[in-house]
Amino acid sequence: MRTRLVFATVILAVAPSLAAAQEPPRSIGRQGATQMSFGLFMLGTERSVVHSTPIYNSRGQLIGTDTVEDSYFDANFNATMDIGKFVSDSVVLKVGTIISGNFTIGEDEQDEGSFNAPTVNLLTGLLWYASPGSTGSFYAGADYFIQVNNRGEGSKDKGSVFGRAGLQTLVRDNVALFVEGGYGQALANFGELGLFTTQIGFRIQF
Numbered sequence: 001m002r003t004r005l006v007f008a009t010v011i012l013a014v015a016p017s018l019a020a021a022q023e024p025p026r027s028i029g030r031q032g033a034t035q036m037s038f039g040l041f042m043l044g045t046e047r048s049v050v051h052s053t054p055i056y057n058s059r060g061q062l063i064g065t066d067t068v069e070d071s072y073f074d075a076n077f078n079a080t081m082d083i084g085k086f087v088s089d090s091v092v093l094k095v096g097t098i099i100s101g102n103f104t105i106g107e108d109e110q111d112e113g114s115f116n117a118p119t120v121n122l123l124t125g126l127l128w129y130a131s132p133g134s135t136g137s138f139y140a141g142a143d144y145f146i147q148v149n150n151r152g153e154g155s156k157d158k159g160s161v162f163g164r165a166g167l168q169t170l171v172r173d174n175v176a177l178f179v180e181g182g183y184g185q186a187l188a189n190f191g192e193l194g195l196f197t198t199q200i201g202f203r204i205q206f
Contacts, residue, residue, distance in 0.1 A: 026135050026170055026173055027132060027133045027134060027135065027170075028129055028131070028132045028133070028134065028135070028136070028137045028168060028170065028176065029086050029089060029090070029092065029129055029132035029137075029205070030086060030089055030132070030133075031086050031087070031088050031089050032085075032086060033085075033086045033205050033206070034083065034084070034085055034086075034205070034206055035083070035084045035085075035086065035092055035094075035203050035204070035205050036081075036082070036083045036084075036203065036204045036205075036206075037080065037081065037082050037083075037084070037094070037096070037178075037201060037202075037203045038079075038080070038081055038201050038202055038203075039079070039080040039081075039178070039180075039199040039200065039201030040077070040078070040079050040080075040199070040200065040201060041077070041078045041079075041197060041198055041199045041200070053065060075102060075103055075104075075105070076100070076101075076102045077100065077101060077102070078098065078099075078100045078197065078199070079098070079099045079100070080096065080097070080098050080099075080123075080199065080201070081096050081097055082094045082095060082096020082097070082123065082125075083095065083096060084126075084127065086132075089129075089132050089133065090128055090129050090130075090132050091126060091127070091128055091129075092126060092127040092128075092129075092141075093125075093126050094123075094124065094125055094126065094127065095122075095123065095124045096122075096123050096124075097120060097121065097122055097123065098120075098121040098123055098145055099118050099119070099120055099121075100118065100119050100121070101117070101118035101119060117149075117150060119147060119149060119150045120147070120148050120149050121145040121146060121147050121148065122145060122146060122148055123143050123144065123145035124143070124144055124145075125141055125142055125143030125144060125162075126141055126142060127139050127140070127141035128140055128141060129168075135169060135170040136167070136168065136169035136170065137167075137168055137169075138165070138166075138167055139165065139166055139167075139168055139178075139180075140163075140164065140165045141163070141164050141165075142161065142162065142163050142164070143161070143162040143164070143184075144159055144160070144161055144162075145159060145160055145162065146158075146159035146160070147159075156188050157186070157188055158186070158187040158188045159186075159187055160184050160185060160186045160187060160195075161184060161185060161187065162182050162183070162184035163182055163183055163184070164180050164181065164182035164199075165180060165181065165182070166178050166179055166180025166181065166199075167179055167180075168203065171202075174204060174205045174206060175202060175203070175204055175205075176202065176203045176205070177200075177201075177202050177203075178199075178200070178201055178202070178203060179198075179199075179200050180198065180199050180200075181196070181197070181198045181199075182196070182197050182198075182199070183195070183196050183197075184197070
């Protein structure tokens with residue numbers, strides 16, 4: 001009886017440690033894992049347009065102007081989806097797409113506003129994680145992307161290069177949130193006007 005009691009006590013003491021050892025540690029990345037990303041950035045600005053309408057009397061003489069100010073809300077959006085592979089514990093190679101566009105909303109309910117056809121870009125790039133074995137990590141990366149639609153006739157677009165940096169943290173075993181910023185330039189006019197952007201989203205690892 002005493003032997004059985006000692007044996008049961010040992011099992012109860014060791015079992016939690018064995019169970020913990022069987023559970024893989026939570027981490028941002030590991031070699032061989034696949035990572036899917038979804039990100040979104042939207043920037044809105046409000047603008048006003050002043051319209052002046054001439055006023056005439058019954059004899060057709062100009063007697064003044066009527067000024068009306070219309071307000072509009074311009075919104076630009078940028079949605080990213082990509083899938084990547086951890087070729088090492090720290091480095092992810094990825095491919096994906098960027099869909100961007102803009103729309104305008106008028107202040108008047110009768111104003112339908114406007115929506116431009118979204119622009120689709122294909123991208124490829126890589127990410128490097130500073131501490132992939134932890135539940136949170138700083139990362140940096142670089143992308144190349146090129147526009148595949150809405151290209152003007154005779155376009156000399158050669159694509160763009162983009163650098164980015166951000167922070168990523170696990171919120172579940174295989175789901176992480178990220179916030180990042182970046183800067184890019186078009187290869188056709190490299191060294192001229194660049195583009196700053198920010199993005200927030202989530203990544204799923206499997």
